[in-house]
Amino acid sequence: MTVQVIQSSGHNGWAVRCDLCEHRFDAAVAGQTAAVAFARINGWVVGETTWCPMCATARITRIA
16 A cells, blocks of 8 residues: 655654645654554545545545
């Protein structure tokens, strides 16, 4: 599984970027695993594709 999580520049944290709209979620946590968990808690879909909560909702609505 490829996770689209990159280390943020300028501070000790991580950034998650949406594959569809380029929204970004910043998490001031120590590691990549914690950043992924924190993003998921906040509604992000993180996995082979990474979607922000808005894109994930729109995608699920279109499929249904």
